[in-house]
Amino acid sequence: MSSERITRRSLGDRRPTVDWSRVDALTDADIQAGIDADPDAAPVMDAKWLANARLVDPDTKVPVTIRLDxxxxxxxxxxxxxxxxxxxxxxxxxxxxxxxxxxxxx
The missing domain is CATH 1.10.1220 (Arc Repressor Mutant)
Known part of the structure; x- marks a missing residue:
C-alpha cells in the first residue's frame, strides 16, 4: 500500500477565493468603469424603448370547476x-x- 495521502473532495466543497478587501475598496466610479468596459454588460433598456414602453395588465383568469370527459x-x-x-x-x-x-x- 502506498504512503501517498489521498484527499477526496466533491464539487460542493469548492469555495471561490475572493479578495473582499479589494472589493470593499472599489468606488462607484471603479464599478461603473468595469461595467462600461464589459461588452456583455450592455444596457437592457435604451431610452427609445423606455419612451415607448407601456404597462399592460394581463387578462385575469377566473377559477372554475368544470366536468369534462x-x-x-x-x-x-x-x-x-x-x-x-x-x-x-x-x-x-x-x-x-x-x-x-x-x-x-x-
Missing part, C-alpha cells in the same frame, strides 16, 4: 405540463372564431 382531459395532460393553458387556448380559439362569425354574419 376523461379522454378529453387525458388528451391535454398527455402533452405535458400546462394542460389547463392548452384547454384555455382551444376555448379562446373557438370564442374568437364565433365572435368573428357573428360580426360577418356567417
Amino acid at each position: 376523461r379522454d378529453i382531459v387525458s388528451f391535454f395532460k398527455d402533452h405535458g405540463k400546462g394542460y389547463q393553458t392548452r384547454i384555455n387556448q382551444v376555448l379562446r380559439a373557438f370564442v374568437d372564431h364565433e365572435r368573428a362569425s357573428r360580426r360577418t354574419g356567417n
Whole structure:
C-alpha cells in the first residue's frame, strides 16, 4: 500500500477565493468603469424603448370547476405540463372564431 495521502473532495466543497478587501475598496466610479468596459454588460433598456414602453395588465383568469370527459382531459395532460393553458387556448380559439362569425354574419 502506498504512503501517498489521498484527499477526496466533491464539487460542493469548492469555495471561490475572493479578495473582499479589494472589493470593499472599489468606488462607484471603479464599478461603473468595469461595467462600461464589459461588452456583455450592455444596457437592457435604451431610452427609445423606455419612451415607448407601456404597462399592460394581463387578462385575469377566473377559477372554475368544470366536468369534462376523461379522454378529453387525458388528451391535454398527455402533452405535458400546462394542460389547463392548452384547454384555455382551444376555448379562446373557438370564442374568437364565433365572435368573428357573428360580426360577418356567417
